[in-house]
Amino acid sequence: MVELAVEAHDITKVFKGGVRALDGLSIQVEAGKVFAMLGPNGSGKTTLMRILTTQFKATSGTASVFGLDVVREGKEIRELISYVPQEMSVWTDITGYENLLIFSKIYGIPSSQRKKMIEDALEEMNLTEFADKIVKIYSGGMIRRLEIASALLIKPHLLFLDEPTIGLDPAARKTVWDKVLAFKKEVGMTVFFNTHYMDEADAYADQITIISKGKQVANGGPDALKASVGAETITVALACPEPGDGVVGSLKGLDGVGDIVVNEGTINIHVKAADRAIPGVIDVLRSNGVVINKISTSMPSLDDVFLKYAGTRLESTTSIKDIKQTRKRIGGG
Amino acid sequence: MLIWLKNIGTMIELELRRLRHDKTELYIRAVQPILWLVVYGPIMGAARAVPTGGIPYTDYITPGVLIHSTTFVSIFYGLQIVWERESGILKRLLVTPSARYAIVIGRAMASGVRSLFQVVLIVPFALLIGVRFRMDVPGFIGALAVIFFSSGGFAGISILVASFMKSRERFMGIGQAVIFPLYFLSSALYPINVMPVVLQQIAMFNPLSYIVDAVRCLLVTGDFSNLLLDIGVLILFDAIMFALATLSFKKIIE
Numbered sequence: 001m002v003e004l005a006v007e008a009h010d011i012t013k014v015f016k017g018g019v020r021a022l023d024g025l026s027i028q029v030e031a032g033k034v035f036a037m038l039g040p041n042g043s044g045k046t047t048l049m050r051i052l053t054t055q056f057k058a059t060s061g062t063a064s065v066f067g068l069d070v071v072r073e074g075k076e077i078r079e080l081i082s083y084v085p086q087e088m089s090v091w092t093d094i095t096g097y098e099n100l101l102i103f104s105k106i107y108g109i110p111s112s113q114r115k116k117m118i119e120d121a122l123e124e125m126n127l128t129e130f131a132d133k134i135v136k137i138y139s140g141g142m143i144r145r146l147e148i149a150s151a152l153l154i155k156p157h158l159l160f161l162d163e164p165t166i167g168l169d170p171a172a173r174k175t176v177w178d179k180v181l182a183f184k185k186e187v188g189m190t191v192f193f194n195t196h197y198m199d200e201a202d203a204y205a206d207q208i209t210i211i212s213k214g215k216q217v218a219n220g221g222p223d224a225l226k227a228s229v230g231a232e233t234i235t236v237a238l239a240c241p242e243p244g245d246g247v248v249g250s251l252k253g254l255d256g257v258g259d260i261v262v263n264e265g266t267i268n269i270h271v272k273a274a275d276r277a278i279p280g281v282i283d284v285l286r287s288n289g290v291v292i293n294k295i296s297t298s299m300p301s302l303d304d305v306f307l308k309y310a311g312t313r314l315e316s317t318t319s320i321k322d323i324k325q326t327r328k329r330i331g332g333g
Numbered sequence: 334m335l336i337w338l339k340n341i342g343t344m345i346e347l348e349l350r351r352l353r354h355d356k357t358e359l360y361i362r363a364v365q366p367i368l369w370l371v372v373y374g375p376i377m378g379a380a381r382a383v384p385t386g387g388i389p390y391t392d393y394i395t396p397g398v399l400i401h402s403t404t405f406v407s408i409f410y411g412l413q414i415v416w417e418r419e420s421g422i423l424k425r426l427l428v429t430p431s432a433r434y435a436i437v438i439g440r441a442m443a444s445g446v447r448s449l450f451q452v453v454l455i456v457p458f459a460l461l462i463g464v465r466f467r468m469d470v471p472g473f474i475g476a477l478a479v480i481f482f483s484s485g486g487f488a489g490i491s492i493l494v495a496s497f498m499k500s501r502e503r504f505m506g507i508g509q510a511v512i513f514p515l516y517f518l519s520s521a522l523y524p525i526n527v528m529p530v531v532l533q534q535i536a537m538f539n540p541l542s543y544i545v546d547a548v549r550c551l552l553v554t555g556d557f558s559n560l561l562l563d564i565g566v567l568i569l570f571d572a573i574m575f576a577l578a579t580l581s582f583k584k585i586i587e
Contacts, residue, residue, distance in 0.1 A: 015587070053428045056587050075430055083428040085421030094350045102350075105343040106429050108336065134354060160428075 003031040004067075005158050005190040006052060011061035012214075013047050021047040022058070023214035029207065031066070031157075034184070034191045036205035038198065038302065040312075044214040045194035046086065049162050052192075053083045065158065082151035083160040086194075089147050090135055096122065096146050097131040103150040121149040125179055141172030145179065152183055159184075161193040165200065177204055198302035208302070212310035226300040229259065229308045232274040233300055234281055236267045239293040243267065247288045254280045261307055268304065337435045344439035348446040359447065363454040366402035370395065370455065371462055383523045388553065395459045395466075396548040397521025399480065400541060402455060403448035404515065407484040408508050410444035411491025415501050418585055427586060434579045437492060441578060444488035445481035452480060467555050476551040479564070482571055483544045489574030496581035515541045520549075540570040 006029035013022040022044045029035040037045045051058045052065060054074035063070045065077045090099045100118040109117060122128045125145040135143065144164065151159060159180070165173040181204065184191055195201055201208050202222045210218040210225070218225055248260050251269060256277050258270040271277040274297035285292055306312075352359065370391065377383060378390030385393040417423045426436050460466075466473070490511065498504040516522075518532060519541035525533055536542050547563035550556050 050424070055424060055427050056583070075432075078428055078430045081428065083425065085424040087419070087421035087424070089421030089425040091347065091351070091422065093354055094347070095354075098350050102343060102347050103429075105346070106340065106426070106431055108339070108430065 005029045005031040005033075006035070006063070006065055006192060008048070008052065008063040009061055011048065011051065011058045011063060013044070013051065014059045021214055024061070025211065025214060025216055027209050027216070027219070029190065029192060031190050032188055033206040034181075034204055035193070036201035036208045037192070037194045037211060038196070038201040038208050038306070039211040040196055043211050045211065046162055049083075049160055049192070049194055053081060053160055054078060080157045081160060082154060082156035082158075084147045084151050084162065084164065086162040086166060088143060090143060090150065092135045095132050095134055096127055096138070099135065099146060100150050100153060104153055107154050109153065117153055121153050124152065124183060125149040126175070139172070141168050141175060144168060144172070144176055148176065148180060155187050156189055158190045158192060161191065163194055163196070165195075165197065173200070198306070202302050210302075210306055210309060212306070212312070217309035218305055222302065225302060225305045229270050229300045229304045232271055233298050233304055234269040234271055234274050234278060235296050235298065236269070236281070236285065236292055237294040238265050238267065239291040243285070243288065243290050247284065247290060250284045250288065251281060254284065259308055263307065263312075268307065270300070270304070336431065337438070340431050340435040340439040341442045344443040345446050348443040352447070352450065359450050359454065362402065362406055363451055365405070366398045366451070366455050367458045369398045369401070370458055374398075375462065384527065385524070389465075391459075391462055392464050392553050393549075394522055395464045396476075396552055397519070397545050399452055399455060400483065400545050400548060401512075401516050401521055402451045403480050403484050404487050404512055404541065406447045406451055407444040407487035408491045408512055410447065410488045411495040411508070412501060412504055414440060414492055414585070415495045415498065415504055418495075423586060433582060434575070437579045437582050438485070438575050441488035441492060441575065442485040445484040448480055448484040449477060452477065466552050469555075472551040472555075476548045479544060479547045479551070479567060483540075483567055486540065486567070486571040486574040489571070489578040492578040492585070493574070493581045496584040515539060519545055521545050540566060543567065
């Protein structure tokens with residue numbers, strides 16, 4: 001039997017004012033794996049993470065971390081986990097070393113081990129050189145690495161990362177992930193991260209749960225999820241209004257065609273082999289008077305998975321609050 | 334209990350480290366109380382309008398001005414907590430093994446550090462204009478302890494207020510609205526018995542009256558007749574504020 005790091009059953013969370021952030025969500029995360037919660041901003045990822053990290057209670061449902069109940073055994077859980085929230089979570093008016101020193105004291109690390117653990121964590125995250133510099137002058141990527149360093153100080157069994165690379169440039173994103181995974185390999189911890197970057201979930205996660213509006217829409221390994229939407233996708237950009245249901249019906253009748261999703265002037269057709277299906281697709285569209293603007297083929301991505309199960313694209317749901325948050329982080333907060 | 338104390342110690346250390354890097358705010362915050370002392374004090378003293386029981390007016394108000402200034406510092410310390418909510422630091426602290434009340438009390442008591450620095454900045458100006466302190470080391474240490482613990486209580490008020498305020502701007506307004514009534518309805522600037530009866534009754538419920546009285550007897554008058562009552566009120570005030578702040582903390586984080 002596999003050990004479960006996280007188990008949540010039928011979680012709902014209704015905030016004051018009636019906002020339903022989670023709506024009957026259940027997940028299971030295997031210990032020692034990298035788990036990604038993928039969904040657009042506002043889909044309930046952060047709320048679930050805050051419930052699992054014992055910050056507040058769910059409205060209904062049960063959840064446990066390494067078999068410990070998140071409501072009744074919060075203190076025991078907090079001794080096993082670390083958490084890096086999406087927002088900046090270090091003090092910017094003291095140095096990097098001082099931040100780690102304060103956190104090590106809050107965690108109750110004995111003074112005899114403190115210095116070594118801090119130095120190791122700084123080394124691990126490539127921050128030794130900047131240890132005595134005030135955090136205000138750090139770049140976004142360095143601040144993120146400092147936050148992760150402070151979370152790894154206690155060598156947690158489970159590391160929660162909420163949007164770990166939001167607002168970082170691609171090089172900094174890669175560094176953050178390389179460091180987290182190297183550390184994971186060394187100590188064998190479980191990583192639970194929230195993201196709205198599909199490429200990140202695809203590249204780093206062993207298991208992905210896709211959520212939308214507080215509900216799970218799909219769950220599985222990245223390859224299995226992609227395979228579930230078909231082998232390849234033909235994307236047709238239309239020059240005319242939406243095609244009728246008749247057109248979609250005729251397309252479905254073609255050999256080797258799977259799901260079809262019509263969205264904002266494009267048709268996504270999941271097929272077994274794109275090169276064989278294209279002639280038939282073009283014939284059907286032309287004979288129905290549909291004017292084609294552009295046609296392209298692609299291997300399936302998690303975006304297609306999301307589109308199939310949630311009926312919308314990931315990017316289209318970003319709110320002004322998220323944009324502000326991201327910009328703030330880019331600006332160094 | 335031990336962890337609880339350690340936590341407060343860590344929060345105080347954090348505050349000291351921050352101050353080491355940037356003391357500007359401390360200096361700016363000291364300007365106003367110094368003006369009360371060197372401008373308002375001598376003018377009102379010369380007018381001889383306030384019966385102070387035979388002690389010079391500037392001597393009389395010095396403890397009040399010290400407490401006013403440290404109350405300011407502590408109440409606006411809540412701003413820090415509003416900022417920490419907007420950032421991720423509070424969330425982060427909640428996911429450490431520390432108990433929630435230890436985080437709240439630790440954050441509140443850390444404001445006491447800033448308050449003590451205020452005292453250090455203001456006292457030389459008081460000496461300069463001729464305020465005669467009782468030159469009594471235990472008395473001075475006692476006064477510092479009263480100031481330190483009262484700051485914790487007032488920071489507790491600010492955490493409570495912060496739990497209702499969703500933005501810093503609103504907090505600024507409310508902060509002022511809390512501090513001035515506390516100040517004017519206490520014995521900081523004049524004895525309570527010169528106030529109209531209704532205001533006297535309100536002043537009796539104002540913790541600041543007792544705190545000022547304690548500091549005044551320890552630093553200036555040497556009349557300890559009410560000291561036990563004063564300290565009792567201070568302990569009660571801190572206990573209630575810490576309890577309310579811990580309860581309201583839930584609202585801050587959700």
